[in-house]
Amino acid sequence: MILLVGCTEKENMQPEGNWDLSAPSLMAPSAGDKIDLIQEFPEETIDFEWTAAINSAGYDVTYQIVVVSDTASDTMTPLLKVLSDDNGKALTGSITYQELDQALSAQCIAAGSEVNVKVGVVASSMERQVEDLVEISVVRFKNEVVPTQLFITGTATEAGNDRANAIPFKRLPTADGSASNVFEVYTKLSVEGTFLFLDNNTENAAHYGLTDEKIMKCGSEITVDEEKVYRVKVDFDNGTYELRDFSEIELFGAPPSDSGDWVGLAFTYQGLGVYSTVGEFKQTGNFLLRKTNTWENIFKHVNGTSNNMILEEDKDAQGVEVADMYFGDATGEYTITVDLSATAYTYTLEKTIVPPVGPETLFFIPSVGDAVEMIKDGNKFSLPQHVALQASETFKLNSQADGLGTYYSLNGAIGQTDQPSGDNVMGDVELVEGESDITIAIDQAYQLTVDFDNSQVKWQFYNLKMFHWSDWDAREEISMTYQHPFTYVINGASLTAGNDSKFISPWDLEFGAYTAPESTDDITAMAGTTTNKAKVDTDETKTVENFKFITVDGTYNVELVLQPNLVHGNYTITQ
Known part of the structure; x- marks a missing residue:
């Protein structure tokens, strides 16, 4: 049964010194209890119960369950703390075997060993805290648990030594789709400093380092001999780690070539697992990614996905089929981005938009009706008056009334908005050079302004x-x-x-x-x-x-x- 403390906060709080806060009294567990954490039942709970702490002025009291070392003189640096039931208001609460085992593991207490700790409850009311603790003994899980997530931290990393900013690894899948015990991250490491691996990105995380050349919990910090972008791979099945150089990668294939030969296009590392480059794609065709000027570290497209990629050497272990990447769009300049951060492993191509040059004349050419010359004002052109447009029709923009001049089109529809019922509704759409029908999102009477300085068409309509x-x-x-x-x-x-x-x-x-x-x-x-x-x-x-x-x-x-x-x-x- 959950017991609640029913207190109403008073409107005019008394000065802090004019009230008292009595301590709670822990009823369970009891001093001297021995708790054997059973690895086969990680969600089994250790239940806590206590008597209420009383604020003499009637202010609210909240509670936290805490675990501290047996030598701790206070609860300021707990090994573990959780709110009591009912979001900290109840006189009961619990922690799981797994939560307690992980907290002890983070303190480098060996698996299967017995350790004394203090456990209890901390009652808080405004700025005051009182507590009741007892000492118990706990036997840890027999074996260390492989972490379900992994992070890299340290002065040698891109994110520095703040654990909150630790960089996540990707946990690799197996061929049957289940999670393996292998993790990897693409990141730059410096010779100035050290790094470790964490099971989460908090101050209470367990850390992994080197012990007798093996990756072990509570191992020593690790260093590198050269500053490079590495793929750091950690395998908990055999306790090993691998550093492979990924400082240089290139796109290798037909698109950058103006002949039948494949050529390379080098990437620049941007940080946190992201590489990018800008290059001219001169033709359609296949390509792949690889270590520059070698046939190592070859990345290919994962079949059945839009833009996922994988090292070709890993395809069998992860149970996927691969193929060359393929470029089939319009030629021109593209920004190519490779994202090897933990949640991505993707490649994207974004065409460079060249702002169109404003013509001397510009005509609005509807799919039904006559062409209308727009009024020129510097590098802007506007319709002489509002025009009634329908979603069932289209129009084009051309520098000549007969459509034989330069065409301009839009990356979007006129009137596309989340707020079509406003009084004075307006928006803008990116303007590009090229012929295509310009579409209308909703029927309305529009004013249109083509702004070549900002490469956009501004639209506007009224609701009455x-x-x-x-x-x-x-x-x-x-x-x-x-x-x-x-x-x-x-x-x-x-x-x-x-x-x-x-x-x-x-x-x-x-x-x-x-x-x-x-x-x-x-x-x-x-x-x-x-x-x-x-x-x-x-x-x-x-x-x-x-x-x-x-x-x-x-x-x-x-x-x-x-x-x-x-x-x-x-x-x-x-x-």
Whole structure:
């Protein structure tokens, strides 16, 4: 049974010196107990129970189970600590055999040996702690457990001596897919310093080093004679480690060649198992990765994957089929990245995007309709007004109206956004040189700007609402649905007689009734013309007033059709 301490934290805390915290009393385990950790039952638990610690001011108390050495005078540097049940609130808790064995193993206590430790509970309330500890004896597992993960740390490593930054190994699979006891990592090691292996990246991790030329728990620190990028391979089945030079690798194959011969393209090591290079791919064809100018350390593509790679010599041990890597895309400059960090073992190719040069003229060529010349402003081109685009149609960009000039395309779709219902929706898409249809994500009335300085096409559209109110602060903002082309509708809106109304996209669009002499707008008409306040001159003699077309409470349908320049439009209000 779990017992909880029910305390309510007070709003106005007393100064720390004005309250007391009584110590808990450990009920189990008892002083002198002997616990034999059985390796075959690693998840078996050692259960703890204690009486409550009481804060005299009623503040909350939390608990941790701790294990410290038998010579420890306090609990500041525990071998193991865990919160009690119920996230530290309960008077019970437990630790597993495996947790305790690993903690003792990290202290270099030999497998199968018996050791005395202190165990107990620490109660905490605000800045104060009290504890109750007893001494027990523990017999460790008979055999050391092979770690399930491995890290490299030390002053000779890329990550330094901070264990929190230790670099993870990859645990290699076997041919049947299970985990082997072999680990490897690709990393640079320095002659200035030493390194060790850890079973986790915390301060309480068990470490492995050299003992009589074998990798053993609590072994000595390791050094290298030359600074290089190494593949460090640790085999716990036989207690060995291997350092193989991987300072130089190259892409070797047809793509970098302008003839039928295979040629090499050298990589530069970037750190933490990552290599990269930039090179010109002149033709399609096969390639592989290898140690520069040799037939050693050959990497090939893992069949059945998109871009995984493996040392060819390891394919049988890991049960995979391999083939040459293949390049079949457009020729040009590519950045090739090889990632041999623990979670990757991949190769990627990214084409260098050459920013297109702005032409003297640019035309918007829709799949349906006539070409439209865009307005040039420096190295930017914009449509003269909004254009209604549909997802079912496409368009192209060309420096000539007949499409015989330079084509430009996009790496993405116009109108692609996670927030299509905003008032003023905008985005941009990368602009590249080349012919392809430009697609539309959603039907809308768009403004397009082609920006050659930043190699992007900027797009924008408005969503409209019908504002309906008698009290502005309590106004209704009724969203209108866009319909192709340039049409915004509301179906079944409850409207109130005498209320003011306008069609608004705050605050670039504000359609109402223009009072200029030449205007045909009518404040009370149920159908007619409307004008955008933001696009016309207003003064004391002419302004854009609110509509008052609703004279009877009821349910209405509203349709607003705008002109492409967004200056004028027509509307109808029907029941």
